[in-house]
Amino acid sequence: MDNFVSVFPYNNSSSSTSPHLSLNLMNDYSYSSDQNNTYDHLEDDHEHGLVEKNPISSSEEVVLDHVSPTSSGLGNSDGNDMSSASGSRKISIKKGEKKIRKPKCAFQTRSQVDILDDGYRWRKYGQKAVKNNKFPRSYYRCTYQGCNVKKQVQRLSKDEGVVVTTYEGMHSHPIEKSTDNFEHILTQMQIYSSC
DNA sequence: CGTGTTTGACCAGCGC
């Protein structure tokens, strides 16, 4: 099966497959554990006018959700401090020091498959059942040496056709295999967002 | 044999 991926706009009004490509990008670095439906709020954000439209070309459209990133973005995203080869799992956070959350980019795609072939090589390192969602969330990490980009993939239970992909970090290396559409999308993500 | 997946366990944060 080949990866049919149609990225769709948030407005469900145009749920019929539109010929043009539209990407919904959410800069989401601040969700916490009380956010049961992690991404449900994003639709609301869309209505709150947080969306910038950045028409890239005649055939593609990027819809950005900007949630005021604290840091200046993922410019130094290769500094994913999570990966300590020394066995300590979590980041140790000093007292009184606020937890630094990595900016995340999340976007929804309407896809038959969960895994988007974005040209990078990913290794799955976990899967968890998510509250209020009958589909599990999968955790992937880029296998490129020194690249600690992570992504989470989750299918919405209220719309099984929708896959939410959350990227954390930015790749410090070129795409390994070219996939035209996604390469474009990722490039735009890196340009237009601070993710 | 190298690479990727599965899955149970572990840990930390948060709310009550």
Added chain:
DNA sequence: GCGCTGGTCAAACACG
């Protein structure tokens, strides 16, 4: 303090 939840680890396993 306790339980719930999300995120990660790592051993076992599968596959080309």
